[in-house]
Structure formats: C-alpha cells, structure tokens
Amino acid sequence: MDGLGRELPSRSGKEGALAQNLLRETQxxxxxxxxxxxxxxxxxxxLGLEFALKSLCRTIERQKHIAIEFQSDRIDGLPEEIGLxxxxxxxxxxxxxxxxxxxxxxxxxLRKQEKVLCMKVTDTGLGFDTANVSDGLGLISMQERxxxxxxxxxxxxxxxxxxEVNAELPLQESA
Numbered sequence: 001m002d003g004l005g006r007e008l009p010s011r012s013g014k015e016g017a018l019a020q021n022l023l024r025e026t027q028x029x030x031x032x033x034x035x036x037x038x039x040x041x042x043x044x045x046x047l048g049l050e051f052a053l054k055s056l057c058r059t060i061e062r063q064k065h066i067a068i069e070f071q072s073d074r075i076d077g078l079p080e081e082i083g084l085x086x087x088x089x090x091x092x093x094x095x096x097x098x099x100x101x102x103x104x105x106x107x108x109x110l111r112k113q114e115k116v117l118c119m120k121v122t123d124t125g126l127g128f129d130t131a132n133v134s135d136g137l138g139l140i141s142m143q144e145r146x147x148x149x150x151x152x153x154x155x156x157x158x159x160x161x162x163x164e165v166n167a168e169l170p171l172q173e174s175a
Contacts, residue, residue, distance in 0.1 A: 052083070053086075053090055053110060054070050057108055069108070071108070071111075072111070073112050075111075082117065082149060089142045097121065097123040101125020108121050116170055117168065121165040128157050128158075150169070
C-alpha cells in the first residue's frame with residue numbers, strides 16, 4: 001500500500017489520498033490483530049495468574065484511563081487450565097465493564113478460600129438489569145468456561161449501581 005501511494009503520479013491527489021487512507025486502515029487492522037493474538041495466548045500467564053492479572057489491569061488502566069485496584073493473596077502453583085480459565089473470565093469481565101458500564105473505577109480481587117479459588121471484579125459503572133441480558137456471548141462464555149472445571153460465575157448488577165462478577169473454581173483435581 002505504501003509503495004502504491006508513492007508510485008502514483010503527483011497529479012493524482014485523490015488516488016494518493018485514498019492509498020494513504022487504506023494504508024492507515026490496514027495498519028490499524030494489523031495492530032488490532034496483533035493485540036488480539038496476544039490476548040488469546042497471554043505469555044504473562046507463564047509467570048502465574050496473579051502476575052498476568054496485574055499486567056492485564058495495568059494495561060486496561062493505561063489504555064482506557066480507568067482506575068483499577070488489584071488485590072491478591074499469594075497464589076502459586078495453579079494448574080494451567082485453572083489459571084487460563086480465571087484469566088479469561090477476568091478479561092471478559094473487565095472488557096464488559098469498560099465497554100458497557102463506563103465505570104470510573106474497577107476492583108479486582110483474587111483469593112484462595114480453603115480449596116476454592118475466588119475472584120471478584122466489581123465496577124462503579126452503569127450496571128444493568130440481569131433479567132434482560134443481551135444476546136452477547138460474554139456472560140455465557142464466562143459461565144461455560146468455569147462450569148467445565150466445576151466452577152461457577154455469578155453476576156450481580158442493577159441499573160445505576162455497577163456490576164459485580166464473582167467467579168469460583170475448586171482447586172482439587174479438575175472436575
């Protein structure tokens with residue numbers, strides 16, 4: 001695209017401008033695909049769920065200019081599927097909060113209670129009526145992801161009162 005823009009004669013201003021527009025749009029798409037591929041397989045998970053969640057929170061905080069507070073117990077040695085599943089639930093909950101709730105603040109907590117890994121994502125956003133959930137797959141995918149491992153996701157929200165996503169996964173052998 002860049003070469004095409006340079007090869008067009010200088011008097012074809014309209015075509016050159018179109019080529020430059022296409023180049024910018026193509027570069028934007030390439031950047032989006034690059035970021036999406038990193039989200040699909042987060043290399044930070046190799047350093048543990050706690051590290052990956054901190055990194056995710058910092059990235060969203062920086063990109064979206066939303067204050068995110070992260071709290072965690074020291075949690076080491078999680079099976080890979082548990083870490084990945086909780087990370088994906090957090091990712092979806094945070095993205096939903098930013099996209100739909102427009103919060104000024106989000107809190108993410110990760111803790112271990114006996115043999116259960118618990119995560120809570122709470123936002124100060126618009127909230128929604130849980131009886132009228134959209135046709136989107138976000139909430140369903142969070143629930144299905146944890147259900148396969150014997151876990152649960154419960155979403156509490158009310159219009160004007162923010163949203164709370166509670167995820168729990170048993171830490172014994174995968175269900």
